[in-house]
Amino acid sequence: MQAHESSYNRNILLLLVVLTSFMNPFLGAAVNIALPKISESLGMDAIAMSWVSMSFLLSSAVFLVPMGKVADIVGRKRVFFIGNIILTLASILCAISFSAPMLLASRVVQGIGASMVFGTSMALITSAFPPYERGKAIGIAVSSVYLGLSVAPVLGGVLTQYLGWRNLFYTTIPVSIFVIAATLRYLKAEWAEAKGEKFDFKGSVIYVVFMSMLMVGFTRLPDPLAIVITAIGVVGLVVFVLVELRVESPVLSISLFRNNRVFALSNLAALINYAATFAIGFLLSLFLQYIKGLPPRDAGMLLVTQPVVMTLFASFSGRLSDRYSSNVLSSIGMAIIVLGLFMLTIIDGSTKNGYIIFCLMILGMGFGVFSSPNTNSIMGAVEKRYLGIASATVSTMRLTGQMLSMGIATLLIHLYIGSATDISANKAVFLKSVQVSFVLFAGLCTLGVFASLARRKH
Template sequence: MVDENRRSETRATYILTVCTLASFLTAFMGSSINLAIPTIGEEFQAGALDLNWVVSAFLLTSAAFLLPFGRLADLYGRTRVFRAGLCGYALFSLLSSLAPSLPLLIATRALHGISSAMIFSTATALLVAFFPAQARGRVLGINVAAVYTGLSAGPFLGGIITHYLGWRLLFGVNAVLGLAALIIAVTKLEGEPVTPRREKFDLSGALLSVPSLAAVIYGASSFSLGFLPKLLLVLGLGGILLFVLQESRAPFPLLDVGLFKSSSAFTFSNLAALISYSSTYAVSYIISLYLQVVRGLEAQTAGLILLVQPVVQVLFSPPAGQLSDRLEPRIVASTGMALNTIGLFLFSLFNARTPMALVVANLMFMGFGFALFSSPNTNAVMSSAPRAYYGVASSILGTMRLLGQAFSMAVVALIFNLYLKGSQFTPAAAPLLLRSMNVAFLVFAVFSLGGIFASLARGQIHRGEREG
């Protein structure tokens, strides 16, 4: 009995380690590549629009393929899909480091995104499947902390690697770490038992959802760039509507609409995630412009100031997740969203003479708020989903995150275009930038206020677990 418990603890440690490493890697790659874009542009003699696809190709494919891979994982094994994702991540990191031209780099980045979608859709599901309900908040908090660590370390370490070793070594480092995670996953992770099911994979649903989601995310994030993104956004929204109608009639749907109908906790927790990311994702982008253009700070100094928010998130996400194991997630998460709402409103009042200590304090305040929201909300989503749909539930939550991020940047672009009218970010434009910043944060505060009610409306989670 003692040996069995020891083996179970060892297995749990390996699962947490490899899932945490994978979550760190995907976040680190996403944030560090931004620092390498200028260097990549110099080597390939490429313009800003072409270089944008080095980032966008990854985001579009990872978002579009989340749901299909989540469903495949539920049907055929989450460990299998997770291992395949790590294998692809390591392989396409290596191929990206060797890319001889920009088009081939963009192609490998798109494949990189597809393999990352396998990881996004299974890492959380594996943690929830292998850990008991009373420990979920703690391990999900650790996993969320790994994501924030990757996001905060990416710009710093990515800048150092790119500056001293070159952008190709940045991908090379990710390939080595990805390979290390793959070795652990293959040698130490046991495949979870898959119940034989006569269900088939919904290929027609996948063929409709993948381009529709890609069109929505590209259209929303590039809304201000002309007619084509607007058209793609409309077509993508129409495609998603058709997808939902089709799934409600499909015998073995890619997305079981009944998940939303049968569980208010699942529905409102995902809605809260969408609203939260919509209202907070653009904070670092706006404040970075405020610090450099309005306050005249150098980029390096601005970056150090912005670092305080993710550092606070890293420190408090694990205890916040653990707290949601004891208290109802809706209480902890709603408190976090309330703090974010206050922080967003305070940012809408800032001006060119606001003490820098207040800027830092408010970033820390919002970092604490998002730590209270994120892991408890993830705990609520996964705990309210049936075990057979953990992969789909994880994928839906990831889709809400990416849609929220795209919408957040679309709102910023719309407001900035309204006030700045295409002006460059120079000191002369500081008054207009400050005005547009205040309006954007006020809009986001209103979004976040609505999110508090969505978060509170999810109902009880732990009571349902005890009754189940």
């Protein structure tokens, strides 16, 4: 079912996508800066702190693909609308949490709502905007993601330091309410090109269960039980692929990866990029507060450098991708990221703040040049009936990469600190784990450059 243009306004649709694209990364990045305060308030150790971020990412990642397929069948606007309602309710629960388990459970629910929004945002833009304007619109949406990341460290640091971490969640509620009301009032259209298809419930359950096991197990390595859980997760996902190859209307069309080189390699590039970069904010937030001794506000002011530069370059590169090769642009962006990561491998307690700011500027430029063209490449490589799945897939690559990135960082902290719960008492070994993390991320991103360049042969 294709919506008629008279039943919606492209600019209002883009505004709503921009607001939600801003709000969700704001929640993630603002929480990172508040982790030490949350830890003090609710009694969390270093590993539990990381799960405040990872619980949200996990539930978002595992539900994205099923929600993308649901959106293609029942309507992308409807799923987008319901997702925002869930996000609003979950934000209230996070704000009033009185224990670590309650906060983590609320973050899981928040992630489910986010998966419904993430899985439809780019699909709505691609559905509503013609190809010659799509890159520009995607660039604006991606820029709003980075704008959320830009505001988060500063506003998050100020709110945490002066009003408490709970206000991080309260601040998003009015925005969510506005999005819900505006969607009801102004978007009468619906997009459901796969309407009538049967939803693959069996495949969805297999995917959610084993994807969860893979991610949870990976973040708990090298614990022996975690190795078993991770292995079961890998085997389960292989079973999922085999099941999907035999289903008439699969929740995830494997043929998109098998027969569409641009789609497959663009998603691989996105996965590698986020796996090599997402934990930078987490690690530097702890580094600046525990090693450099900065308060949350000052740490946030320093970390804002990267997303501000991202915002500037993402919008510009999105416009360029309407005119020039998305593959070349995103490959250049990935190479710039490699440079920034290698520069961070030498930081220690004596590193000047100016050097860290310069590194973050380089990384911001790379992220901005990579993200918009790569997303445009993915969304332009599929038929309309697969737009929900394509949107969900690129979001899955992003969130799975983020989860893997946090898993790598957490694993290294665990290997170096062990069962110790106080980073401030183990500064030397924590610093070593940060340096090793950046070395691994730089190597991983180098592989991503080659994956991105391979699309040029298509």
